[in-house]
Amino acid sequence: MITAGSVMFAVVLALTMESMNKGSHEQMISNTLRFGTGYLQIQDTAYYETPSLDFSFDLSGDLLQKLNSTLGNHAYAIPRIESFVLAAGELDTRGAIVTGIIPELEDRMNGFLKFVSQGNFTSLEEKGVFIGSGLAKRLTLNVKDTLVIIGQGFQGMQAAAKYPVLGFVSHPMEFIDNQMIYMHVKEAAWLFSLDQNRSHWLIMAENDKKAKEVKREFEKHLVGTGLTILHWEELQPDLVKALAFDSASGWVMQIILYVVIAFGIFGTILTMTLERQKEFAILVSLGMKRHILALQCFVETIMISFLGVFIGLGIGFPILLYFYFNPIPLRGGLSDLVKEYGMEPFLPFSMSPSIFLMQGIIMLILSLIITAYPVWRSFTFQILKNLRR
Amino acid sequence: MPIIQTKKLYKIYNEDTIPVYALKDLNLDFEVGEFTTIVGPSGSGKTTLLNMIGGLDVPTRGSVLVDGTDISTLKKNQVINFRLHHIGFVFQSYNLIPVLTALENVSLIMELQNREKKEIRERAIHVLEEVGLADKLNSRPSELSGGQQQRVAVARALASRPKYVLADEPTANLDSKSAMNLLDIMARLNKDESMTFIFSTHDQRVIERARRVVTLVDGALYEDLKKEG
Ligand SMILES: Nc1ncnc2c1ncn2[C@@H]1O[C@H](COP(=O)(O)OP(=O)(O)OP(=O)(O)O)[C@@H](O)[C@H]1O
Numbered sequence: 001m002i003t004a005g006s007v008m009f010a011v012v013l014a015l016t017m018e019s020m021n022k023g024s025h026e027q028m029i030s031n032t033l034r035f036g037t038g039y040l041q042i043q044d045t046a047y048y049e050t051p052s053l054d055f056s057f058d059l060s061g062d063l064l065q066k067l068n069s070t071l072g073n074h075a076y077a078i079p080r081i082e083s084f085v086l087a088a089g090e091l092d093t094r095g096a097i098v099t100g101i102i103p104e105l106e107d108r109m110n111g112f113l114k115f116v117s118q119g120n121f122t123s124l125e126e127k128g129v130f131i132g133s134g135l136a137k138r139l140t141l142n143v144k145d146t147l148v149i150i151g152q153g154f155q156g157m158q159a160a161a162k163y164p165v166l167g168f169v170s171h172p173m174e175f176i177d178n179q180m181i182y183m184h185v186k187e188a189a190w191l192f193s194l195d196q197n198r199s200h201w202l203i204m205a206e207n208d209k210k211a212k213e214v215k216r217e218f219e220k221h222l223v224g225t226g227l228t229i230l231h232w233e234e235l236q237p238d239l240v241k242a243l244a245f246d247s248a249s250g251w252v253m254q255i256i257l258y259v260v261i262a263f264g265i266f267g268t269i270l271t272m273t274l275e276r277q278k279e280f281a282i283l284v285s286l287g288m289k290r291h292i293l294a295l296q297c298f299v300e301t302i303m304i305s306f307l308g309v310f311i312g313l314g315i316g317f318p319i320l321l322y323f324y325f326n327p328i329p330l331r332g333g334l335s336d337l338v339k340e341y342g343m344e345p346f347l348p349f350s351m352s353p354s355i356f357l358m359q360g361i362i363m364l365i366l367s368l369i370i371t372a373y374p375v376w377r378s379f380t381f382q383i384l385k386n387l388r389r
Numbered sequence: 390m391p392i393i394q395t396k397k398l399y400k401i402y403n404e405d406t407i408p409v410y411a412l413k414d415l416n417l418d419f420e421v422g423e424f425t426t427i428v429g430p431s432g433s434g435k436t437t438l439l440n441m442i443g444g445l446d447v448p449t450r451g452s453v454l455v456d457g458t459d460i461s462t463l464k465k466n467q468v469i470n471f472r473l474h475h476i477g478f479v480f481q482s483y484n485l486i487p488v489l490t491a492l493e494n495v496s497l498i499m500e501l502q503n504r505e506k507k508e509i510r511e512r513a514i515h516v517l518e519e520v521g522l523a524d525k526l527n528s529r530p531s532e533l534s535g536g537q538q539q540r541v542a543v544a545r546a547l548a549s550r551p552k553y554v555l556a557d558e559p560t561a562n563l564d565s566k567s568a569m570n571l572l573d574i575m576a577r578l579n580k581d582e583s584m585t586f587i588f589s590t591h592d593q594r595v596i597e598r599a600r601r602v603v604t605l606v607d608g609a610l611y612e613d614l615k616k617e618g
Pocket residue numbers: 402403409410411429430431432433434435436437438481
């Protein structure tokens with residue numbers, strides 16, 4: 001019973017750890033996808049190295065049709081214009097990023113409306129901008145004030161205009177809050193003299209698998225066009241590396257946890273086996289064969305472990321479910337740190353079924369290994385010595 | 390032919406430091422149907438000899454033959470199987486399984502022999518009744534007195550009707566009435582079912598009822614007395 005309990009506890013602990021680890025990764029990826037790169041991007045082949053508007057392109061006609069048929073119902077494409085500019089209020093000037101968006105698509109992609117803290121987002125159809133609340137503070141701008149944008153348009157054209165501030169966007173990701181200027185993509189095209197050109201297209205898909213299929217399919221059509229389609233892992237190699245490193249250190253932690261757990265369980269099995277040595281000795285002295293005794297020990301330990309694993313998974317599931325829907329808020333320094341990395345200040349949990357499967361399997365393998373002890377013991381203990389105990 | 394023989398049997402503890410000769414050059418023959426007691430002062434080697442015959446212990450030198458076969462040449466499982474099917478063992482310290490009831494303890498050997506459930510239960514209850522524990526079927530060893538535990542141990546050994554019963558001081562903790570009662574049962578089984586009994590004792594009244602008395606002193610044979618009739 002103690003063994004089952006410790007297995008159970010171990011499973012819950014390992015589950016929680018893995019869920020948090022995986023949860024934060026999933027969130028990082030999801031944030032990056034939804035507020036940054038999208039699953040895929042169609043770009044000019046030179047754009048990745050030199051993200052200049054000079055490498056913008058016009059995706060229309062035949063190619064757009066092919067794209068749409070490739071995407072089907074499982075994915076959709078979003079044209080984007082992005083460029084660095086200088087943004088000025090009455091007193092101050094700051095570097096900022098103009099992002100040309102289509103409001104409905106933006107909301108579909110990342111629930112953008114939730115982050116609009118002032119103003120009516122649908123009014124973005126008109127001439128005007130929504131800006132990050134951090135940027136607004138720096139430029140001491142209020143709604144209805146005028147923002148001046150100075151930048152460089154297509155092929156060195158001057159890009160300068162005044163825009164009324166229609167509203168604010170408050171986002172926990174700092175680069176959005178402090179740098180972003182959102183306007184309609186058509187407005188951005190006008191501002192930067194791009195006409196039908198867009199700096200890149202994002203593609204959102206139901207999941208990563210679908211996205212990869214889209215990439216494989218659509219790649220064929222891009223041969224010879226000077227365009228390319230990139231997966232988010234290619235767009236964010238640093239993130240991929242960071243996640244891999246974090247996973248690795250997560251694994252080290254997990255292994256340490258498992259070693260501790262394994263010793264804990266081994267301890268209980270050890271005591272249990274030693275306590276029952278005399279009983280074993282009696283059984284063998286009365287005529288029970290050692291391999292039958294061993295089999296009995298094996299079955300017993302495995303049953304106990306199974307029990308522990310299943311109860312552990314059973315208990316772990318609602319706990320994780322709770323934290324999945326009510327993530328633990330971070331406070332103080334940690335919260336700032338997390339925000340700096342562009343994440344929301346919550347400790348996210350993952351509910352990926354693979355976690356439950358993996359932890360369950362690992363624990364069962366561990367208990368299988370541990371079972372070796374009582375089995376070995378059944379074959380080797382000395383009868384008389386243990387009868388005398 | 391003797392059913393059990395010991396040949397130049399030695400058991401020496403701590404041979405390389407201060408040797409203790411638990412058994413010294415024992416040459417004994419036991420025939421089918423014997424009713425033999427092994428006596429001798431404490432530490433004279435009675436328990437060691439019984440363990441040796443039962444295959445629970447291995448000789449330092451010499452051999453134990455059962456049906457002419459040296460048991461040291463048998464595989465471990467064969468020895469265990471032999472114990473299971475032919476030997477009833479009563480330990481000096483009872484060795485009941487604490488988590489099992491009296492009934493379960495007595496049934497254990499028959500269960501290991503894969504006998505039929507109903508038969509096991511009937512037989513176990515019958516033997517427990519014979520040793521006077523009809524009302525203790527479902528008690529665990531911890532709920533029984535020393536004497537009662539001893540009787541459960543005897544019942545366990547007899548229940549499967551083994552050919553040989555090796556009993557280490559089976560009456561040590563019994564009052565004289567229970568002791569004589571137990572000896573009556575043993576004598577009857579010996580006569581009716583020609584079970585062979587080899588048991589150690591300190592008890593003079595028990596010695597009187599044995600037909601052969603083997604006396605050990607310091608592990609060596611001191612006297613081997615066979616009574617006629
Ligand atoms: N494991 C052991 N290690 C060392 N010496 C042992 C061991 N077992 C028994 N002996 C010694 O062997 C001798 C015989 O012991 P044994 O138990 O056979 O005596 P016994 O005749 O059964 O005594 P008792 O009447 O007290 O039960 C004793 O001197 C004992 O100390």
